[in-house]
Amino acid sequence: MSSSRNGHPNAKLAPKAVVGRVSLYLRQLETLQLQGLDKISSRQLGEPFGIKNAQVRKDLAFFGQFGHPGIGYHVDALISVLREILGVDKDWPLALVGLGNLGRALLKYRGFRSRRFHIVAIFDNDPRKIGQEFGGMIVEPIEALRKSIASHKTSLALLCVPAESAQQVADLMVAGGIRGILNFAPAPLSVPSHVNVAAVDLSIQLENLAYKVQKTQEGVSYGG
């Protein structure tokens, strides 16, 4: 346990929604640090995301006691401890499988690097792509995945292959020792319980928006 962390670090796995919001607080803290602030209130932490201060306090309390009554939070200290909690105080090598449009977009996605996620190896099954250079790396055949995961000690992978080959590639990832898969393929994956999958299904997010837009156009008020 970090000496900078007070109170009762929670041994339980935090719910996804809490971790997601803590990621947002961390971004806001980093923005304010750049602006030179050294203290911050829970209201300021949640405001840009429309999150109420009571929710901010509750979310942070899941991990420990960080605030000081009448003072707020120390920006630098809270950044350090939240980075440590989220695991982004160290580098995470990533394997990327599938160099279609989305895979190539992810290769250049600046948001990963700024959070210490680094794509270290890229794979495809297209003979025209294997051996080519993308983003400073040579595309390897899918068959090389297992060995590469071991040599780079890769825990996380980006799955950007078509739906029909997603499960097969996920199986290879799991066999190689991958512990977390960010799945861009529009297909559910079956993995052992020690492996975590986060699905990025963009059409689901659009459906959610379409539902809200349709509902508000029908003149139904929020919160009913």
Added chain:
Amino acid sequence: MSSSRNGHPNAKLAPKAVVGRVSLYLRQLETLQLQGLDKISSRQLGEPFGIKNAQVRKDLAFFGQFGHPGIGYHVDALISVLREILGVDKDWPLALVGLGNLGRALLKYRGFRSRRFHIVAIFDNDPRKIGQEFGGMIVEPIEALRKSIASHKTSLALLCVPAESAQQVADLMVAGGIRGILNFAPAPLSVPSHVNVAAVDLSIQLENLAYKVQKTQEGVSYGG
């Protein structure tokens, strides 16, 4: 109200998590319809996503009474009613702003078209891109956005510009009449309350995975 819908359609806006799961049930129903099934249980609906049957029943009950005791759900009827509820029983034109790597990947993303989301106009501020053809459309300058939204009756937009111009483009979208924005820029947006924003921050999803992988590597069990 649809004559095919029984019971008590809920006038309230369903929580995002419920709508997200209903989108998943709809996908599973469509898969099973292709396989020729005509009836399905709540267990079968949730199983591929690890969702318990009690949760499936509770989610669907938010919108009405669709199941039949001892029989389950009629696949065709439930597909129709869920499509209507989600608003995906009709076409949704989309505006796409920002033709970087991600924008171009979205242009080819098959998952949108299969859900009746169609990109109808594309915009960029790069003079080298304006006037060029991408995906069968001519890139228009950002200044043309407002007029284009009105002429295509576009309610939904994909925002794929860098963080520093995201708010400015969002303002133009809102001024043009956009009601829902899928935001890929790593920046929070400030919009009026009648406009919905869904943020796609891929590094947040990776942080969530990293957190879980780190937690499980520490040997802490799920559910504590």
